[in-house]
Amino acid sequence: MNFPRTSHMQPERDNAPNEATRRRRALAGLTILAGLVIQITQFSGASPFSPHLVGYAFWLSTALLWRDIPSRNRRQAGWLAAIGLGLLLMARFGFGAGIDWWAVLDGNTYVVAMLVGVSFIGLIGNLRGQSRPPGGRAVTGRRGLAGTWLGVHLLGTILNLSTVFMIGDRLERRAPLTTPQLLGLNRGLSSAAFWSPFFASMGVVMTLAPAMDYATLLAHGLPLALCSGLLTLIELPRRFDLTETAGFSMSPRSLLMPVAMAGLVMLFHYVLTPELSIVGIITFLMPTVALATNLFRGPHWTLGRVRQHTVTRLPAMRGEISLFLCAGLLTLGLSTLVDAATGSDWTLFAHFGVPQASLSFLAIVASAVVGLHPIIGVSVLASVLDLPPGDQTLFAFVALSAWAVGTSVGPLSGINLSLQGRYGVTGTHMMRHNLGYALVMALLVVGTLWLLDG
Template sequence: MNPKIAALCGWLLLLSLAISLYSELLVPIPSYWAGVPIWIASFFFFPFLRGAQKKQIIILVICGLFGLLYGTMHHLDSRYFLKTLEANQNVVTMLIGVGFLRIFATHSVQTNESLPSGTRPLIKTLLGVHLFGAVLNMSSVIIVGDKLAMKKPLQPTQGIILLRGFAICAFWSPFFAAMGMTLTSAPGSHLSTLIIYGIPVSLAALALTAWEIKRTPLADTIEGYPMGIKSLWMPCLLAIIVISEHQIWPNASVLSLVALTSVTFIALWLITVKGKSGVVMAKRHIEVGVASSAGEVVLFAAAAMLASGVASILASLNVQLAPDHFGALAAFITLVILVGLAMTGMHPVTSVVLAGSVLAPSVTNPNLLGLTLLMGWSLGITFSPFSGVQLSIQSRYNLKAKTLLAHNWRYISAMLVVCAATLWIYTL
């Protein structure tokens, strides 16, 4: 990407973050003001995206625009256009805020320690990737994966650990994009409820993966990442802070609290630990690092247009596609559909937005829908060869899609049973 374009977009997205936090915590202003810089940045980002991303985004924009025009022709008001202009600014705010934590990660996680081999280090690697991923998102996969692949090619077992450690975060993490999109697509759902039910599902997924690691042939010869308590205190601390803040300020957006906590933490760390060099590091991240999220930013903006277009068409036709009763069975069917859509290459942002647009207006229990969307996101990106994390692992570490698929189908089958049981228990 052109350095000048990257720098311009970095400052535009920082402006969006500042407007969003100002509106949320100080003086309320229309949300679309924070969305305008996102759309401008998306316009500049678009030419630098991969071909597959461009095609998907063009389809989303065309479908969304068609819906908006259809609604306009049927005399709907301008609220759907304003919703499009917002560009999912709450989610993008969280994405940019959490992105600043990469500065801390690259200086605290990387180590010169030798890589230990065996089942125990592999399980510690799984837990470490999971806890880091819960806060740092895809950064955790790249940091740990690059270290493991430094001297020899990544083994399939190591690739599975990276993939699942990251994907399992979607079940519960308030810092994960999945949670942000879910809270937006299932209005009325509560962060605390989603976390309370999501953590046991995560533990089951981690335990199942650990059991598979123990059964891996020649596991004692496979290297893990040297994780320790010293490396893991930060994600745990930030998660606790956000959850506590939400209890103190229940009316504040969780996404804004996540962004505020992330930016405040990294600012204090840079000032107290790095001093003057911290300013240089922060400036470099804004002008270079933020551009690494270009694909997600443009996708979130396009998804906002799609969601508005779908809502506009449904309002124009006065159509209700949701089942009369959205209970455990309907939730499980929705979950299976979400995983199936992921296998076609549909990004979870798109499928979650579609499910929310279709189901949310008729759902009486938004937490049930929220749990379903989180489960669909996690299992979808784990199973689909076309998910962003899978594509990154396949291309960066030369692991074949069919290899990952062969290692995952039993896990997905077992987790569908776990998710079905959880949805049923929630409805009791």
């Protein structure tokens, strides 16, 4: 099944925009670029700009591009923002919560900045500005699916969400992405949350459970990730005809740019800028490499390509930008309301063992299915538990597993929002096709919890 392209490909009405429309979109592109630049300046620790300006810039660009967003995405984004604002008002006037109103637009701006930075990858490689179609015969069938899952999984452990775009865009050069290709991208990335030390999930867990044992998590999480890949390779060929479905070729040529980028990220993370997060490094590194690559043709050439990217490619990201921003507002509203409503000192469980861990895991995954990001469930769970050091590894495994399974099936997870905004597939479609996968993975996680406790 193929899907219409939405945000990163111009809609049909974009073919001949009038002058006013071109100026409005160009202004929006400049505003998005300004948000990226302000975010990058924050990494220096001595930025002259308020960090709130990043959110203001991205939200302003969304307002300028609102009429151009596909109606389905626009309705969903509008509801997310409205519900998030309503929850904030309920927390403020119903529970007396203190709210920093200047910061309510900050949600998910660091992710949006990373997405904008990653978009500059399009300037790398062919300096004529045209994407070269992949040559030769495509790798198809189960082998192609294995290459897609493995490529996204291995590179995604370091480059996170940007790997989905790098591989997904390469696959889309041949034809619009099909359901099995999208599922391979989804599961390859989400399953890396089981063990990757560079995922946002691990950063959250390290903060909530500082006494956890990472070696134990790795020993139990990595086999689960491999089970995810095996399940995908067994299940999808039975449900879909993959004869003509192209996959990612794990050849040296295909991996050259992703591996080079991954190597640079590792260099900055461990040597040059260890104080920055992986997301922060990706945000500034991708545009920097793109500019350096183009500077070989001279500053005038480089400036022209950046200008073209700003006025065409950045406004075309309106779908994914709006969804992430509005989902961030919803997350802020819900977490604020939950914190205000559960601000007492009671503890959910007197003892956090395998039965309690299993129940917590299933509850977080269930909440993801109905549209809540796993970070909400993980944060709420941590706020109502009193975890001694001995229980923190078990809690950390629950959180990582819920994140890995929940983001694969949740319609409002980061990966599914990205696939929706960039490739036109709905979150409910991804959820429906991942329900069986999520059920099997949930059973494996619960079984692993008993092994972990033993």
